[in-house]
Amino acid sequence: MQKTHTFIALLLLAASGSSLADTTNVAVNGQRVSLEANKTPVNTEKNPQAVSALPAGFRPAVPGSFTVAVAALNSPPLTVFSDDNKTLLGSEVDIARLVADSLGLKLNVVPTSWEDWPLGVASGKYDAAITNITVTKERKEKFDFATYRKDSLGFYVKTSSPIKSLSKAEDIAGLRIIVGSGTNQEAILLAWDKENQAKGLKPFTPVYSKDDAAQTLALQSGRADAYFGPNVIGAWKAALTGKTRLVGSVDGGWPKAAHIAVTLKKGSGLVDPVNIALNGVMKNGDYQKVLNRWGEGVEAIDHSEINPPGLGD
Incomplete structure (x- = not known):
């Protein structure tokens, strides 16, 4: 795995003519992004309202943790491997951390392929998937959504x-x-x-x-x-x-607008606490810190919605 990530980085550098240092500090959508600075996590406080909304008898996939499927491939700024080729960084990881912190749980991120997250969430292997998933009419038949970014x-x-x-x-x-x-x-x-x-x-x-x-x-x-x-x-x-x-x-919802959302097993009871958690960090400013430091501020939303209209609605 380490050799693969290094090889991908070298291919990108060869194609761009950039040095390794160049890849750690770029201007995206008018905002300066520093991978070095972004190694430091953005944490938030536990949200008592979100915790109290957890369903009775809730058992996370991994005891004491909020287990989240994220993209397995380097897709900066959403997910990107740090220079140790093991640690995952990115806005999706940061959003997952804010939700976990709000729920009073540790964060457990699991690199997952796009093809595998649906079964993983539906089976309870993951508590959630945060991998640039757009709300769609078809997906709402099987999953619950709490939005966090414009698509x-x-x-x-x-x-x-x-x-x-x-x-x-x-x-x-x-x-x-x-x-x-x-x-x-x-x-x-x-x-x-x-x-x-x-x-x-x-x-x-x-x-x-x-x-x-x-x-x-x-x-x-x-x-x-x-x-x-x-x-x-x-x-x-x-x-x-x-x-x-x-x-x-x-x-993303052409011909209408659509949002990216935390994706949860339908009927699991997790969508309400996750929605409360997201609205909490949108209110206290930690959400904006995350998006801004990854150059995604232009896609910020002012509040999280549960199962809104999406592609196909």
């Missing part, structure tokens, strides 16, 4: 690309676009592609890759025309390398 998606191309704008269905016709399988961004592209084909336009080609380094190389080598994913991840890469640029933004 903003971005189209990024390499700096030298002739593409000027990608913001609507016809713009993607005939393009090869990097996108995550099973994500809401994939659902949006597929819906757009259906519209295009009904109009006789060329289909787009999805380029599926979970590996950050592979995505970077595909875009820079010309094997893909664009990347479509969480805007905060795209903004981080653009700030770090200077070799990509934003050409369009789309709400």
Whole structure:
């Protein structure tokens, strides 16, 4: 695992021409982000109201801890491995810590693949998943959600690309676009592609890759025309390398807005205490500290909601 993380870092450095020191201090969305400074956790006080809202007889997956599934791959600023190649940092880890602290529990983060978090949460292996999960109509059938961030998606191309704008269905016709399988961004592209084909336009080609380094190389080598994913991840890469640029933004719940949420087993009774915990840290300022230090302040929300409308509603 350590060799893999180091190899990915070296690939990114080679593609960007940056030094290792350069990757630890970048300006994202107008906010300076320092990985070195962000090694120090942001903690918050126990929230008695959140604790009292825990269901009677609540037994966490790991006694005394709040066990949270987070992304297993380097996806800064959401999750990123520290220089020991073991410790996970990132805004998602910080949000998980704020919730755990509020509930009076220790934080136990578990790196998990995108494909595995649903079963892990449903089975009780994890108390929650915090891995950039958008509220959708389909997901609400199986999970409860407490929102904590706006879902903003971005189209990024390499700096030298002739593409000027990608913001609507016809713009993607005939393009090869990097996108995550099973994500809401994939659902949006597929819906757009259906519209295009009904109009006789060329289909787009999805380029599926979970590996950050592979995505970077595909875009820079010309094997893909664009990347479509969480805007905060795209903004981080653009700030770090200077070799990509934003050409369009789309709400994650297209055609409506949608939010990212802490995801919990439906009916577990955890959504109320987690919602209370999130609203508590939004009120005391610790939530804003977390988002600002990862360059995500532009996606802050003023209060957490339970199971709001999402993609497909």
